[in-house]
Amino acid sequence: MSKVMIIGAGGVARVAAFKCAEHPEVFESFMIASRTVSKCDRIAADIEKELGYANVTTAAIDAEDVPALTALLNEYRPDLVMHLALPYQDLTIMDACLNAGISYLDTANYEPKEEAKFEYGHQWAYQQKFKDAGLTAILGCGFDPGVTQVFTAYAAKHHFDEIHYLDIVDANAGDHGKAFATNFNPEINIREITQNGKYWENGEWVEIPPFSIRKDLNYPDVGPKASYVLFHEELESLVKNFPTIKRARFWMTFGDEYLTHLRVIENIGMAGIQPVMHKGVEIIPLEFLKTVLPDPGSLGENYVGQTSIGCRIKGIKDGKDQTYYIWNNCQHAQAYKETGAQGVSYTTGVPAMTGAMMFLTGEWAGAGVFNVEEFNPDPFLKKLAEHGLPWREKLGVDTEMEYPD
Numbered sequence: 001m002s003k004v005m006i007i008g009a010g011g012v013a014r015v016a017a018f019k020c021a022e023h024p025e026v027f028e029s030f031m032i033a034s035r036t037v038s039k040c041d042r043i044a045a046d047i048e049k050e051l052g053y054a055n056v057t058t059a060a061i062d063a064e065d066v067p068a069l070t071a072l073l074n075e076y077r078p079d080l081v082m083h084l085a086l087p088y089q090d091l092t093i094m095d096a097c098l099n100a101g102i103s104y105l106d107t108a109n110y111e112p113k114e115e116a117k118f119e120y121g122h123q124w125a126y127q128q129k130f131k132d133a134g135l136t137a138i139l140g141c142g143f144d145p146g147v148t149q150v151f152t153a154y155a156a157k158h159h160f161d162e163i164h165y166l167d168i169v170d171a172n173a174g175d176h177g178k179a180f181a182t183n184f185n186p187e188i189n190i191r192e193i194t195q196n197g198k199y200w201e202n203g204e205w206v207e208i209p210p211f212s213i214r215k216d217l218n219y220p221d222v223g224p225k226a227s228y229v230l231f232h233e234e235l236e237s238l239v240k241n242f243p244t245i246k247r248a249r250f251w252m253t254f255g256d257e258y259l260t261h262l263r264v265i266e267n268i269g270m271a272g273i274q275p276v277m278h279k280g281v282e283i284i285p286l287e288f289l290k291t292v293l294p295d296p297g298s299l300g301e302n303y304v305g306q307t308s309i310g311c312r313i314k315g316i317k318d319g320k321d322q323t324y325y326i327w328n329n330c331q332h333a334q335a336y337k338e339t340g341a342q343g344v345s346y347t348t349g350v351p352a353m354t355g356a357m358m359f360l361t362g363e364w365a366g367a368g369v370f371n372v373e374e375f376n377p378d379p380f381l382k383k384l385a386e387h388g389l390p391w392r393e394k395l396g397v398d399t400e401m402e403y404p405d
Contacts, residue, residue, distance in 0.1 A: 109140060140371060148168045150372050313325070
């Protein structure tokens with residue numbers, strides 16, 4: 001049995017903590033640490049009430065304070081840090097893990113505060129440090145990034161000799177009843193989707209204006225949804241680790257009302273990340289906007305509908321063309337009933353716990369920095385289904401709406 005430290009106290013951390021508590025045979029105890037310790041205490045109290053699991057401790061920590069975090073790690077001595085807070089803090093937490101000799105897992109790659117640009121290069125640069133220390137760093141172990149990469153690795157292992165075309169498709173067909181809200185941290189979400197889009201084709205990145213490529217794709221048990229090409233970080237590692245890929249794209253659904261609100265937010269300057277003066281005080285417009293938008297953690301109670309996320313793949317098997325689709329659908333209401341969090345948090349928190357379990361049980365091992373597709377996909381996907389995210393697969397994807405040519 002092992003113990004971990006969860007950094008963060010939002011919806012994803014809540015889900016991961018609940019799922020850890022469901023498996024005391026692996027997670028003997030754990031700590032939840034965040035700037036606001038009252039949020040950690042609330043999660044711990046809910047877990048004890050709902051599950052009878054009392055081995056949760058809490059702590060207040062600023063994850064950007066490397067000496068303080070190093071001291072907390074040295075005091076608690078977890079086997080693994082599960083970083084489920086903001087991607088701004090990836091590097092400081094990795095530094096503290098190296099200082100204390102603790103392995104690391106996160107769900108999203110590093111993004112500097114001053115620039116809306118995320119890429120794995122910042123964290124891949126830690127490869128030799130973690131290798132020399134004999135520690136493991138597991139990057140992007142959520143759903144997308146995360147499960148989508150494991151899906152791709154599973155496809156490559158079992159169904160393809162070469163993957164040529166990869167489309168990751170992400171639909172949220174849920175309704176939270178709010179005029180405008182984001183399903184995870186509003187600041188990170190808006191920074192992410194207002195960047196230029198980007199996809200991989202014929203050995204290079206093709207950059208496009210935001211929301212400039214649209215297609216109505218058909219999602220299982222959901223139907224057709226307007227889907228747009230964005231850049232998402234897992235594309236960067238997938239084309240590196242599967243060099244036969246000729247084209248890789250990431251698609252996400254957005255409704256017209258959401259896009260209208262987003263255009264207004266951008267047009268009036270509220271998506272800005274550069275400081276402005278307000279009544280003699282320097283503020284970041286997007287940070288202010290975050291404070292007035294609904295907390296993603298508050299959306300779950302009345303959330304209906306489901307998510308549908310998967311990979312649609314074309315390639316070659318035994319010299320013949322092969323098409324393949326692997327996906328998961330997750331019901332918001334069921335996620336909330338189980339953990340008190342909505343489906344987007346659930347689909348991130350469950351893979352994070354599952355990845356931690358893979359590490360703690362020795363299924364995923366190695367010294368250095370790894371993206372999840374570099375590990376054996378089979379035990380992860382077996383446990384993922386058991387932990388609440390069953391997946392389905394289909395060979396022969398033969399309609400235009402299913403495969404985005």
